[in-house]
Every structure is written in structure tokens, then in C-alpha cells.
Amino acid sequence: MKQDNLLEVKNLTTRFKLDDGILTAVDGISFEVGRNQTVGIVGESGCGKSVTSFSILQLVAPPGKVAEGEIIFDGQDLLKLSKKEMRKIRGKKISMIFQEPMTSLNPVYTIGNQIDEMTKLHLGLDKQAAKEHTIELLRAVKIPSPEQRYHEYPHQLSGGMRQRVMIAMALACNPEMLICDEPTTALDVTVQAQILRLIDELKQKNNMSVMIITHDLAVISEVADKVIVMYAGRIVEESDEKDIFTKPLHPYTEALLKSIPSNAQRGEKLFMIDGMVPNLLKENKGCMFAPRCQYAQPHCFETEPELKTVGDGRKVRCHLRGEGEE
Amino acid sequence: MNDEIIYRVENVKTYFPVKNTKLFDREKRFVRAVDGVSLEIKRGEIVGIVGESGCGKSTLGRTMLRLLEPTEGKLEFEGQDITHLSRKYMRPYRRDIQIMFQDPYASLDPRMTVGNIIAEPMDRMKTWKTKEERLKRIVELMEVCGINKAFINRYPHEFSGGQRQRIGIARALSVNPKFIVCDEPVSALDVSIQSQIINLMIELREKFDLTMMFISHDLGVVEYISDRVAIMYLGRIVEIAKTEEVFKNPHHPYTKALLESIPQIGEKDLVKKDLLEGDIPSPINPPSGCTFHTRCPYAQEICSKECPQMRDLNENHKVACHLF
Numbered sequence: 001m002k003q004d005n006l007l008e009v010k011n012l013t014t015r016f017k018l019d020d021g022i023l024t025a026v027d028g029i030s031f032e033v034g035r036n037q038t039v040g041i042v043g044e045s046g047c048g049k050s051v052t053s054f055s056i057l058q059l060v061a062p063p064g065k066v067a068e069g070e071i072i073f074d075g076q077d078l079l080k081l082s083k084k085e086m087r088k089i090r091g092k093k094i095s096m097i098f099q100e101p102m103t104s105l106n107p108v109y110t111i112g113n114q115i116d117e118m119t120k121l122h123l124g125l126d127k128q129a130a131k132e133h134t135i136e137l138l139r140a141v142k143i144p145s146p147e148q149r150y151h152e153y154p155h156q157l158s159g160g161m162r163q164r165v166m167i168a169m170a171l172a173c174n175p176e177m178l179i180c181d182e183p184t185t186a187l188d189v190t191v192q193a194q195i196l197r198l199i200d201e202l203k204q205k206n207n208m209s210v211m212i213i214t215h216d217l218a219v220i221s222e223v224a225d226k227v228i229v230m231y232a233g234r235i236v237e238e239s240d241e242k243d244i245f246t247k248p249l250h251p252y253t254e255a256l257l258k259s260i261p262s263n264a265q266r267g268e269k270l271f272m273i274d275g276m277v278p279n280l281l282k283e284n285k286g287c288m289f290a291p292r293c294q295y296a297q298p299h300c301f302e303t304e305p306e307l308k309t310v311g312d313g314r315k316v317r318c319h320l321r322g323e324g325e326e
Numbered sequence: 327m328n329d330e331i332i333y334r335v336e337n338v339k340t341y342f343p344v345k346n347t348k349l350f351d352r353e354k355r356f357v358r359a360v361d362g363v364s365l366e367i368k369r370g371e372i373v374g375i376v377g378e379s380g381c382g383k384s385t386l387g388r389t390m391l392r393l394l395e396p397t398e399g400k401l402e403f404e405g406q407d408i409t410h411l412s413r414k415y416m417r418p419y420r421r422d423i424q425i426m427f428q429d430p431y432a433s434l435d436p437r438m439t440v441g442n443i444i445a446e447p448m449d450r451m452k453t454w455k456t457k458e459e460r461l462k463r464i465v466e467l468m469e470v471c472g473i474n475k476a477f478i479n480r481y482p483h484e485f486s487g488g489q490r491q492r493i494g495i496a497r498a499l500s501v502n503p504k505f506i507v508c509d510e511p512v513s514a515l516d517v518s519i520q521s522q523i524i525n526l527m528i529e530l531r532e533k534f535d536l537t538m539m540f541i542s543h544d545l546g547v548v549e550y551i552s553d554r555v556a557i558m559y560l561g562r563i564v565e566i567a568k569t570e571e572v573f574k575n576p577h578h579p580y581t582k583a584l585l586e587s588i589p590q591i592g593e594k595d596l597v598k599k600d601l602l603e604g605d606i607p608s609p610i611n612p613p614s615g616c617t618f619h620t621r622c623p624y625a626q627e628i629c630s631k632e633c634p635q636m637r638d639l640n641e642n643h644k645v646a647c648h649l650f
Contacts (some may be wrong), residue, residue, distance in 0.1 A: 188378035259521035285458030
């Protein structure tokens with residue numbers, strides 16, 4: 001199965017040098033994304049999920065820096081590439097969709113112009129061919145009357161339409177991998193469902209790998225084949241899509257699932273995770289989740305647990321789960 | 327909960343004029359944000375208002391607080407018509423009706439201390455006589471809302487989102503309101519923090535005998551917290567019923583579509599579901615007849631011609647659709 005992995009992230013650590021100290025946003029995470037697989041990364045704000053995706057594309061802005069690790073994409077370590085070589089991969093082989101469709105499109109260029117730019121650069125198309133290609137893409141993401149939309153500016157489109165344009169742009173060069181950072185968070189539920197379905201359809205059609213980053217467990221459960229739960233810059237649980245929602249292993253995953261209102265009975269008190277996410281600027285001892293964990297034991301505060309493989313293909317970072325346990 | 331109606335909204339319309347962009351265009355255009363809403367809220371209940379962005383749910387909330395002037399219609403609070411009260415006569419009602427905002431980062435003045443933020447409504451309404459009384463009340467509110475009282479002199483930027491939302495709640499409660507409009511109070515928060523705030527709101531509702539209007543686009547949260555739910559689409563309420571009724575037995579095609587679109591944990595069937603096509607039409611030029619007919623899978627001829635009226639399906643269930 002090893003050669004089937006399109007992307008392998010090994011021991012990735014990204015740090016930000018701030019005035020008040022060094023913040024380790026992503027702390028030694030490793031995971032794989034298989035070909036034609038959808039991997040979902042869930043976590044609350046500040047858990048490092050977005051920084052992970054920025055690190056893969058090497059878009060981490062200073063004072064942030066990828067400090068350690070390897071990012072092996074298609075047999076090549078992206079961290080060893082020069083800026084010029086990286087530019088050839090970014091947008092062509094790995095594309096990204098951002099959360100805010102309004103701020104990630106340039107307001108002073110037409111939609112057509114912005115997508116043409118990509119194909120001219122990466123695929124070397126001429127003006128006419130680029131236009132045809134763009135209209136084809138707009139049609140593929142189901143934008144009505146694409147010929148007309150081609151000449152419009154981002155502000156003339158609704159939020160859902162803009163996100164479709166973003167997807168069209170991301171797909172312009174037939175990437176092998178698509179990273180979606182909170183692709184539907186700014187959208188309404190009916191539009192969210194349309195966009196998620198679209199991403200899934202395009203993934204099947206173009207034989208892509210997809211990495212979806214979101215804080216919404218329900219979105220992940222609808223689309224992902226593999227789920228990674230992050231907390232405080234670390235992976236705390238990794239599992240197939242089905243098991244994790246019915247039998248969560250890590251207390252944090254369990255607590256997250258329990259605190260969703262639609263999982264609760266009316267009149268019953270909602271499950272609460274006490275306290276807050278730890279301050280990553282400070283030196284933290286022991287398990288990062290221990291102060292908020294309802295099962296915490298004395299030794300949880302002393303040593304940090306390893307990410308262990310438990311059962312078939314599931315991984316969990318918790319002292320309470322033994323090796324080989326189901 | 328009794329049957330006394332605390333707030334009655336009758337056929338309220340709130341329009342915003344649109345600037346003409348063409349030189350000789352004399353036609354006056356409006357964004358019909360709220361377009362004929364009638365609603366009765368009983369004392370002690372939590373009414374959820376659900377809809378997608380641009381459906382007018384926040385405008386409705388603000389109109390009910392008279393932060394926005396209704397273009398037409400009538401607002402009645404505790405039997406008193408407050409639609410056209412002047413600022414001076416409106417003031418006592420401002421005490422009774424408070425609001426909680428969505429964005430805990432934007433709704434707190436960054437240059438005021440937490441204590442002063444919480445006390446601001448009290449200062450405005452002059453509900454205290456001595457400084458000690460004021461301080462006592464602030465501390466009491468902070469304790470009730472779960473804010474450490476040692477933080478009284480700190481500034482909002484020192485708090486996390488959840489903590490800020492607690493400050494917002496304490497501020498709303500400071501003048502002992504009877505009715506609170508909660509405008510997306512938990513939308514900006516993480517799940518684990520969201521549940522803390524929801525639990526707090528439910529606890530406070532019982533403690534202070536509050537009536538709430540809970541505006542949200544998150545159906546899961548609304549289902550959990552509300553007694554009754556109203557679904558809005560393009561400035562109108564299309565369905566209103568007891569929460570269980572809406573979620574178990576939805577009638578309006580839009581309600582059904584909305585419920586279908588919510589991603590469910592453990593169900594990987596998004597690809598199979600019948601999803602709504604297209605976007606919400608512009609509220610400047612809403613479709614004729616039933617405003618939903620352009621996206622409705624069951625639309626018939628009559629739907630594009632006549633606007634459906636609210637009809638009673640049973641005592642607690644109303645729907646505005648030609649099919650029923």
C-alpha cells in the first residue's frame with residue numbers, strides 16, 4: 001500500500017517566532033494521503049489545521065517557518081525544492097481552496113482573467129485556448145451561463161458562486177491534489193451541500209486526492225474517507241471515517257462529538273469541555289488535553305503520550321488506550 | 327410557560343432604499359429585508375428564527391428592538407404599541423428588551439474595561455444609586471455568567487471568544503430584561519465553547535424567567551434550544567411550529583430542503599440527497615407569487631402568481647404554501 005500514497009507528511013513542525021516567544025503551531029505531525037482518497041482534518045480554532053495546509057504548500061508567512069520534517073509529494077520532498085520549483089507545483093499539482101471566497105479573489109480582475117492567468121502560466125495555453133478552457137471549467141463547476149460570467153467581476157457573484165469560481169480556478173491545471181481549507185464555512189447550508197457534492201463529484205471525475213480542513217465534524221463525516229483530529233498542534237486521533245464517529249478513542253474526540261447540540265436530547269444538559277485550549281507559547285508538560293480531560297490520571301500530567309496504533313489502522317494519542325486494544 | 331403574549335409582531339415590513347445607479351432612473355427600489363412578518367412570542371419561551379443569510383432574520387430582530395424603524399406594520403410589547411414611540415417614551419422599554427450580538431470581537435468596546443462594559447446599560451438607564459450598588463451588581467453578574475470577578479478591570483482583548491460572549495450576556499442581563507433577542511450568539515464559537523454558552527443561556531433563562539428570540543442559521547443549535555421555530559425565506563416566515571413538529575414533520579418544501587442539506591454525522595449520503603439548486607434570489611427584486619417558487623421542486627402554476635398566505639395546519643403549526 002505504501003506506494004499508493006500521494007502525499008506523506010513526516011514529523012512536520014512549524015513554528016512562529018513571536019515577540020512573546022516561540023509558538024509551535026504544528027508539532028511533529030505525520031500522516032499520509034492516498035491517491036483518490038479524501039482526508040479530513042478536524043479541530044478547533046488554533047489547533048494548527050490551517051498551518052498544516054499552508055506548510056504543505058510552503059505558504060507559511062513570516063514570522064512562521066517550517067522548522068522540521070519532510071513533505072513527500074509524489075516521491076519528492078517539497079521542503080527541499082527551490083522557490084522556483086515550488087511555484088511549478090503550487091497550483092499545478094497541488095491546488096488550494098480558501099475559506100473566504102471574497103478575499104481570495106482579486107476584485108479588480110474579471111473571473112475569466114484570473115483563471116486564464118493560471119492556465120497560461122502553467123499549461124502554456126494561448127489567449128484563445130485559455131478562454132475556452134476557462135469557460136469549460138466554469139461549466140464543470142456548474143456556473144450558469146459561463147460565457148457571460150467569464151467577463152464579470154467577483155463582486156457580481158454570490159458567495160456560493162464565488163466559491164465555485166475558486167474551485168474552477170483550483171482545478172484549472174488538473175491538480176493531483178486539492179487542499180480545501182474550510183471550503184464551506186462562509187456558506188449557507190443549502191449552498192454548502194451543493195459545494196461539498198461538487199467537490200466529491202470532481203474528485204471522482206479527475207481522480208484527485210482531497211484534503212479537507214474544517215471545524216465541522218458533520219461535514220467531515222459526509223465526505224472524508226479518513227479523519228484526522230488535531231488538538232494543540234498534534235494529531236490526537238486518526239481513523240477511518242466510520243469508526244471514529246461511533247467509537248471515538250480519544251477523550252477529546254468523544255467530547256467534541258458529545259458537545260454537538262444535534263447529538264443531544266432537548267432538555268438534557270449539553271456536554272461541556274471545561275476550560276480552554278492550552279497556550280502554545282508556554283512550555284506544556286504531559287498530555288495537552290489532560291487539564292480538560294474527564295478521564296485524566298496523574299501520569300497524564302507528567303508525560304506526553306505517543307501516537308499509538310490501536311486495532312486496525314486506528315491511531316490515538318492517549319495513555320488510557322493500550323497498544324493492540326480494540 | 328403560560329399563554330400570555332409578551333411580544334406581538336403584526337405584518338411588519340422593513341425596507342431599505344437602494345441608491346439609483348442610473349442617471350434618469352426615477353424608480354424607487356428597496357431591499358425588502360423583512361416583508362410582512364407576523365409573529366407572537368409567549369412569555370417564557372424561546373423562539374428560534376432560522377434561515378440562510380439574507381433572509382431578513384437579523385433585520386427582524388433589530389426591528390423588534392427598534393434599532394431599525396419598520397416601514398410598515400405594528401410592534402406590540404406587553405400589550406403596548408411601541409411602533410412609533412419617541413426615543414424618550416421608548417426608553418423604559420429598552421430596559422425590558424435587550425440584545426446579544428453575534429461577533430464577540432466587534433460588539434465590545436476595546437477601550438472600556440469589562441466592568442464598565444457590563445454596567446453600561448445600567449449607567450444609561452440609571453438603575454443604581456450608589457457606586458457600591460453598581461459594583462455589587464457587576465460582580466453579581468460576572469459570577470452568574472461565569473467570568474472571574476478578578477478580571478473586572480481588564481479589557482476585552484485579554485479574553486477569548488467564549489469569555490467575551492459571556493461578557494455580552496452579562497451586559498444584556500444587567501438591567502433585568504424580560505425579552506432578549508439573541509442574534510447568532512454562538513456562531514462565531516468553537517463547538518466545545520459553544521456548548522458552554524448554550525448551557526449558560528438555558529440556565530439563565532430559568533433563573534431570570536427570560537423570553538428569548540434565538541436567531542441562527544445553525545439548525546442543530548436551534549433544535550436544541552428552542553420551544554418553537556420559525557423558518558424564514560426572503561423576508562417572510564414560511565413555516566412556524568413547535569420545534570419537534572418542524573424537525574420531524576416539516577411541511578414547507580423549503581424547510582424540507584433546508585433539513586436535508588444539514589450534514590449528518592455518520593451518514594455519507596450527501597451525494598444521493600435531493601439538494602436545492604441555485605442561490606437565494608435578490609431581495610430587491612424578489613420573484614412574484616411565492617418567493618420560493620424559483621427553487622421549489624413542487625412548484626405549480628399558481629405559485630408564481632399568488633403569494634401564499636399563512637395557513638393553520640393545526641393549533642401550533644402554520645405554513646405558507648399553496649400545497650397545503
